[in-house]
Amino acid sequence: MKDKRNKKGKIKYKGSFNEVFGPDYFDHIDFLVNRMKQNLGPGSNKLPSPFFYGFSVIKNSEEESEIREFGSLYLASVGESGGEQKCLIQKHKPLIGVVEKDNEIFVTAELPGISKGQIILKATDSILDLKASHGERKYSEQVLLPSKVDPDSARATCRNGILEVILRVFDAEKTVLVCVE
Numbered sequence: 083m084k085d086k087r088n089k090k091g092k093i094k095y096k097g098s099f100n101e102v103f104g105p106d107y108f109d110h111i112d113f114l115v116n117r118m119k120q121n122l123g124p125g126s127n128k129l130p131s132p133f134f135y136g137f138s139v140i141k142n143s144e145e146e147s148e149i150r151e152f153g154s155l156y157l158a159s160v161g162e163s164g165g166e167q168k169c170l171i172q173k174h175k176p177l178i179g180v181v182e183k184d185n186e187i188f189v190t191a192e193l194p195g196i197s198k199g200q201i202i203l204k205a206t207d208s209i210l211d212l213k214a215s216h217g218e219r220k221y222s223e224q225v226l227l228p229s230k231v232d233p234d235s236a237r238a239t240c241r242n243g244i245l246e247v248i249l250r251v252f253d254a255e256k257t258v259l260v261c262v263e
Contacts, residue, residue, distance in 0.1 A: 107139075138177060152177040152192075174221050176212075182228050182251070189227075189247040195219050198240040203247065203260035205233035210247060233258040 114137055137151045152175050177192045189210055193201070196214045204211040210225040232252030239246050240262050247260070 111139075136177070138179070150178060151175065174219055176221050176223060178223060178225055180225060180228060185251045187227055187229065187231055187249045187251060189225055189245075189249070191221075191223070191245040191247075192243060193221055193240070193245055194243045196221070196240070196243055196245075198262040201238075201240060201245060201262050203236070203238055203262065204257060205231070205236045205247075205249060205260050206257045207231055207233060207252075210236075210249070212245070214245075233260075236260040238262045 179188075179190045181188045181190075191212060193214050195216050196219070197216070200216050201212070201214045203213075207230045208227050210227060212221065212223045212225065214221040227249065229251045231249040233249070235248075235250035235252065236258070237248045238260050245262075
């Protein structure tokens with residue numbers, strides 16, 4: 083993919099990436115990167131070390147693009163109304179991928195340092211609730227599923243810190259505990 087700067091100094095992208103994701107995609111990524119830099123702000127030398135932050139972009143042909151943030155820091159509001167301040171809090175947010183294919187939904191989460199006995203999964207017809215902890219490392223995430231699923235059909239495995247959950251698409255309204263194999 084070639085890039086050229088226009089008269090305003092912005093990079094013009096040509097090639098298949100631009101054709102798939104559209105011309106405004108890099109503007110949105112630039113926005114996220116600038117927001118991350120602003121969030122780090124002047125107190126960034128006091129941040130816990132090491133830390134990481136990133137985002138993944140998922141583009142399906144029929145749906146809007148989805149951007150998911152992940153990392154070991156997140157921005158939170160602290161204080162009472164009127165005097166709220168934004169600050170960075172250390173919390174592990176896993177990289178999660180959700181794919182629907184052949185009447186099944188596949189959820190994959192990266193949980194470094196976590197084994198199967200340290201994971202609690204709860205599934206409803208539309209949400210997968212993930213909790214995991216090992217020492218100071220704690221993960222907690224609610225994953226909104228793209229279609230209704232049968233929570234009883236959930237199968238999960240965890241190998242080398244990679245959690246894989248498979249749910250069958252179905253219409254049901256119940257919550258079940260999912261055992262990790």
